[in-house]
Amino acid sequence: MKIIFAGTPQFAASALAALLKEHQVMAVLTQPDRPAGRGMQLAASPVKQLAQQHGLVVLQPDSLKTEQAQQQIEALGADVMVVAAYGLILPKAVLDMPRLGCLNIHASLLPRWRGAAPIQRAILAGDAETGITIMQMDVGLDTGDMLLRRACPIADTDNAQTLHDKLAELGGISLLDALRLLEENRLTPVKQDNNAACYAAKLLKNEAFIDWRQDAAQIERAVRAYNPFPVSQGRINDVVVKIWQAELCLDLHGAPGEVLTADKHGITVACGQAALRLTVLQRPGGRAQPAVQFLQAMPVHRGDNFQVP
Secondary structure: OOEEEEEOOHHHHHHHHHHHHHOOEEEEEOOOOEEEOOOOEEEOOHHHHHHHHOOOEEEOOOOOOOHHHHHHHHHHOOOEEEEEOOOOOOOHHHHOOOOOOEEEEEOOOOOOOEEOOHHHHHHHOOOOEEEEEEEEOOOOOOOOOEEEEEEEEOOOOOOHHHHHHHHHHHHHHHHHHHHHHHHOOOOOOEOOOHHHOOEEOOOOHHHHEOOOOOEHHHHHHHHHHOOOOOOEEEEEOOEEEEEEEEEEEOOOOOOOOEEEEEEOOEEEEEOOEOEEEEEEEEOOOOOOEEHHHHHHHOOOOOOOEEOOO
């Protein structure tokens, strides 16, 4: 089949790498280079970097709504377009161009967690599992017919990065399965139950500020969901610290935000219910450190308090 691939971040690059093992890709669509790093120099997306390593044609339009972009895509005469975390809206004209349409690799078991941050929202909600859905794209937001679903359990220790990596690998495997079935005309589209749908809103930095009045289990899930971005944080002694890892302490209690212990094992903070032991933290200008090293650089004592909103 003549395949176009559209994607931008590492999640998409993993899918492209899997695709290239079994198929030829005519061209790759990815977002324009963006400023990145401390020097804010223009940087190619992970998908572009991989595409260039394989000598693929790379197209980087600012929008797919322009006549020029649409003419470029139509001229390729693709059988199918594979889309993974591309970041640009595909108008109906583009969706209709490939003979077999556009397939999307979505990081949830649709119709649960449609939208921009399905991995993080699944962890935040305490879901026991998530997965990959290969979907026939339409003009809606992750509303197209489901072609293939593969489940993935969410471990109690999974953060957004580890779960991302599991789903990226599963996404590549699922894509190859779906294309194989598509070639054999063995894919059966299944409509989504819109009544069961929920929305995975884009992550905002301000939601990562911990409200210690919440249940410790809920905060612990947030710490994992916001690692590595935007990273949970709290204010203590007028300093905002980032909290990278934490664990539940169900047998300790106190006023929300109160530091119950501060030792080599971590900083234990009372929550609305139970407590949370902060084990890896980062002070302003510093690096993420185990609690024992963090406390040497920034002393915290029993009886101190994290600010409660």
